Amino acid sequence: MARILIAEDEPDIRELVAFTLRFAGHEVITTSNGEEALQQAGALIPDLILMDVRMPRMTGYDACRAIKADPALTDIPIVFLSAKGQDAEIQTGLDAGAEEYLLKPFAPDQLVERVRAILGKFGK
Amino acid sequence: MDRLKSEFVATVSHELRTPMTAIKGYVDILTMGAAGPLNENQVHFLDVVRNNIERLNILVSDLLDISRIESGRIILEQQPVNLHDIAEEVVAETLRRSQTENKPIALSLESQRNLPLVIGDNGRVRQILSNLVNNAYNYTPENGTIRVNIHQDAERGEVQVDVEDNGIGIRPDDQARLFDRFFRGEHPLVLATPGTGLGLPIVRQLVEMHKGRIWMKSTGVPGEGSIFSFTLPVYKNGE
Structure with a gap:
């Protein structure tokens, strides 16, 4: 079981991801924008962060860059969950320091499997 | 004009993908039985919804692809x-x-x-x-x-x-x-x-x-x- 932080401004998607990961046995904390995600990442030191790209107050890209620039948080893997599927956008996410870019729509079992693989890769 | 068309298709695709994720995700959760047991009809109807979401997903991806190809926005990494x-x-x-x-x-x-x-x-x-x-x-x-x-x-x-x-x-x-x-x-x-x-x-x-x-x-x-x-x-x- 891992502690996973979700940053997603769409309530239906946030609840879907949270339900799926809780069902898979993880502890889940949710936030609805990049700024809150940055604060919660510092306060809770999650094992993994799942983040939307387009969010109010601070985009996922900016939040990811800020987290990766903080030595205390830089080792936390970040996965973008986004509908933005163009090559340049995916590259921007990876350049910002994300571990992976999961394109919407994703299936819950696919999400659980990717989360398991990434946690395994980081020994969590 | 092609660039405008391509941007329009990209925006529409993005806007469609978010509700599609919600529909597909909740259908999958129901089908998994994560929200309680289902009878045979309910499983069948959820399959119908899932198949139609899959059609929509293919359509959105293909429209995005063809629009980007035709407007010259796909660059091959040879x-x-x-x-x-x-x-x-x-x-x-x-x-x-x-x-x-x-x-x-x-x-x-x-x-x-x-x-x-x-x-x-x-x-x-x-x-x-x-x-x-x-x-x-x-x-x-x-x-x-x-x-x-x-x-x-x-x-x-x-x-x-x-x-x-x-x-x-x-x-x-x-x-x-x-x-x-x-x-x-x-x-x-x-x-x-x-x-x-x-x-x-x-x-x-x-x-x-x-x-x-x-x-x-x-x-x-x-x-x-x-x-x-x-x-x-x-x-x-x-x-």
């Missing part, structure tokens, strides 16, 4: 590509699908020894082959046969890939329209398979962007199937 390795992955993926869907298909891959590398964009070459093998799988009834054959045409400086099946085939009348946008045949197996009629036009455009050629042959007789072939230029040192 590099030496091993067609045999890509074909192995595509065949393995299709075999997994055949097992998951409990639809037995005999799938084989034959490659000429010492096959040269071709020049292409790895991801896009995979998309081309994957589309053709998926079509062969979709339009070949169970216990059918699909053969992928890769060989060099030394005279033309190309490598040729043939995807041959013994499925429903394509009527001669339909063959001329096969690469037209939104064209789909009227065979019951075609009508029962989610698709947009954009897959082959995208494949043709991608092959041509690679300076390759694509064509097909079919007698149109069910059971005699069809052969889709495409070529890609051989990689030359220093390219």
